[in-house]
Amino acid sequence: MSEQKAPIVIKRVRKKAGGHHGGAWKIAYADFVTAMMAFFLLMWLLGSTTKGDLEGIAEYFKTPLKVAMQGGSGSGDSSSVIKGGGTDLTRKSGQIQRGQTQAEKKTYNLKAAQAEIERIEAAKLRDLKKRLEVAIDANPTLKQFKRQLLIDITSEGLRIQIVDEQNRPMFNLASAELQPYTKVILHDIAQVLNGVDNRISLSGHTDATPYASGERGYSNWELSADRANASRRELIAGGLAESKMLRVVGLASSVPFNNAGPHDPVNRRISIIVMNKRTEDAITKEASGVNVADADAARDELDKAGAPK
Structure with missing residues (x-):
């Protein structure tokens, strides 16, 4: 009888490299990093927020659910940080809900403000008068021409008048040509006038002696206007800013x-x-002339009348 051999059993052991849970530590690490980011963000917000805002946030979380949903007196429905009274210090508990109190109305006294502006401006003009003197x-x-320079303050502002004397005229006879010393006077005045922001009005005047041609030809009106413009040119040549000149007129002997x-x-x-x-x-x-509304009304009237445009 032959001897039977025992079967040979081979066991293979498979080494596992972590299986399905091998990446679990990554998820845990990501949660940790997220928590740390949230923590540092919270620290940054707390550090950059003002004390008043922090108190407001704290008051918000103290608000009862009923007050938050339905409104009413509570500890968080006002921006005031005063405990209890809110905007109404007579109340012992709770605060005044926004909308229950009227906002304080600010009033401005326009007349007083205008008077103050005029007072400051008058002081500047008096200072300019002293500087000119x-x-x-x-x-x-x-x-040497001091007698011909008259400086005073009127309702319109500071007035500087350069007048003729019997033997010392500013212009050539019946002409708009300036005498050399008149140019010097205007140049020096221009330097002082540039020191203020106020704008300038310039007017020319003549005596009542008429031209031989009367008022129909070249008259005192044209002469006074020409002299005013000649003076304007010399002021600008002396350094006066062109933008400061607002009005130039000739008034003849009126x-x-x-x-x-x-x-x-x-x-x-x-x-x-x-x-x-x-x-x-x-x-x-x-x-500035006629405003837009008046111009439109006038145009409508012309259209109704059938007048040519």
Whole structure:
């Protein structure tokens, strides 16, 4: 009888490299990093938020659910950080809900503000007057013409008048050509006028002596306007900014300096006015002409009448 051999059993052991849970640590690490980011973000917010905002946030989380959903007195329905009373200090508990109190109305006294502006402006013009007087006394050339330089403050602003004397006219006879010393006066005045923001009005005046051709030809009106423009050119040549000049007019003999003597040489003069804000606004408004509404109304009337446009 033959001997039977026992079967040979071979066991194979498979080494596992972690199986399905091999990446679990990555998820845990990601959660940890996310938590740390949230933590550092919270720390940054707490560090960059003001104390008042932090108190407001704290008050918000103290608000009862009923107050948050339905409104009413609570500890978080006001921006005030005062505990208990909120905007109404007479209350012992809770706060006033927004909308229950009226906002404080701010009122402005426009007349008082306008008066204060005019007071400051008048002080600046008085200071300019003193500076001009000092400049005249300090300048030998201007000082010898001091009697012909009249400076005063009027309702329109600071007025500087350069007047003729019997033997010392500013212009050639019946001409708009300036005398050399008149140019010097205007150049020195221009330097001082540039020191203020106010704009300038310039007017020319003559005496009542008429031209031989009368008012129909070249008259005192044209002469006064030409002299005013000649003075304007010299002021600009002396350094005055062109934008400061607002008005240049010739008034002939209509506004005499000496009412009792219409032929007095003192009536021949150049008047420079450093205008205050009120006068400047009045001139600007007057020069602006018809407003758009009036122009449209006039155009409608012309259309109704069938007039040519």
